[in-house]
Amino acid sequence: MGGGRRGSDHLPQELANEADTSSDSDPYSSDFFPSVCYSNLGPEPADDESLRRRSKTYSEVLKSYVTPRRMRPRALRVAKHIICCHCRPCAWIEEVGGTKARDYDIPETMTLLLVGPRGSGKSTLVNRITRVFQDDQFAPDRAQVSHNVSVTEGSCFLQEYMIPRDSKKLCVYDTRSLSTFSSDNFKLLQDWMMHGVTHRQMVIRDSDDVITTNRIKDMAREGFGPCQKRMVNFVIFVVDGISVLKSIDSMDTRYNDMLAETFNYPFLSFRDNKPVVVVTHGDELSLFERAHIRTYLGELLGIPPLTQIFDIPGTNERDTEVAVVDMLHYSIEHAYRNLPFKHNFVIEAERILTRLADKLESFHSIVELVMIFLWFYLLLLLGMKCLVKW
Structure with missing residues (x-):
């Protein structure tokens, strides 16, 4: 199972070397992945160069599915420990532009928001993440999974899940599925991203x-409790691989168009950093179809499929573990890169004084123009008076 980028990219160098040089037997040899001329991916490419680039990307994605099998257990344990102990901001924050780690507003709990269409597998992803960090593939579900999405609305409340369960450093938020109406989605997403999210909060479109609406209110049976509101630090965009493939094959682009429109909604991005993408339901697809989907989504969403699109089908315990760990590492790393600055009252005062000075300067210029106009007006009146007397 492919986990996005190579499984050892985020590890310390000695562990990366250990992972890459593992002598564990590979069930797939390099001959298993032939060089493919991939031309049936969405719209026809504009030229031969685009076709070659697309074929190369597809081939690289296909080959990346072998890499997680080479990661040794020790390297994986260290990677999980890094995620669980991300309480050391200096290890994550890049001190650029003269800033220090202390200049950033570091949250007590890093919050990742799960966003995705109906039936995309957000709740299932929560359960898989939980099992990875509990080291128990048979652990009971924490998030309620909808068995038949055609007869249920799915999650109607925001639900907070601490990762690991007894930690206070990282949480993921399960949300209500995206609507077929873009205006509904944008209003909810903007509210969550601007004002934060709260555990057990009702989601009414x-x-x-x-x-x-009444059914959701009846299910609540109570108002807001003492739960803390959290600001979203990064977004995980979850998509159903089967629906993506069906949309490609049937040429009915509505599902994939909705993905692209929502994914590129400005409020989901943190400056230039767009959400990470997780593809689910790969257990019902072949390896080649999964590579097909990641390559297509890379072109559709404008992101690199090897480093920002993670395939987590849950077909293999080790592969799922590697993909989940790599995806969370990517998310936390980019969340730290985009932390807001602390409110510095000295800097704020300087900015206010600068703006005030600019306004006074512009006001002074306006006064000068008015004075010049009045002088010309008086001279004109005096001239007219002289002409009358003459």
Whole structure:
């Protein structure tokens, strides 16, 4: 199972070497992945160079599925420990532009928001992440999974899950599925990204009918509790691989167009950093179809499929573990890169004084123009008076 980038990229050098030089037997040799001329991926490429680039990307994605099998248990344990102990900000924050780690507003709990269409597998992803960090593949589900999405609305409340369960450093938020109405999605996403998220918060869309709205309120049975509101630090965009493939094969682009429109919604990005993408339900697809989907999504969303799109189908315990760890490392790393600065009252005062001076300067220029106009007006009146007397 491919975990996005190579499984050893985020490890310390000695562990990366250990992972890459593992002598564990590979069930797949390099001959298993032939060089493929991949031309049936979405719209026809504009030229031969685009086709070659697409074929190369597909081949690299296909070969990346072998790499996690080479990671030794010790390297994986260290990678999980790095995620669990990310309480050392200096190890994650890049001190650039003269800034220090102390200049950033570091949250007590790093918050990752799960976003995705109906049936994309957000709740299932929560359960898989939990099992990885509990080291128990048979651990009971924490998040309620919808068995038949055609007869249920899925999650109607925001749900917070600490990772690991007894930690206070990292949490993921399960959310209500994206709507078929873009306006509904954008309003909710903007509210979550700008004002934060709260455990057990009801999620009611503008397009919900009276029956649906009342049903959600009845399920709540109570108002807001003492739960803390958390600001979102990064977004995990979850998509159903089967739906993506069906949209490609049927030429009905509505599902994939909705993915692209929502993914590129400005409020989901942190400056130039777009969300990480997780592809689910790969256990029902072949390896070649999964590589197909990641390559296609890379082109559709404008992100590198090897480093920002993670395939977590849950078909193999070790592969799932590697993919989950790599995806969370990517998310936390980019969350730290985009932390807001602390409120520095001295700097704020300087900015206010500068703005005030600029306004006074512009006001002074306006006064000068008015004075010049008045002088010309008086001279004109005096001239007219002289002409009258003459």
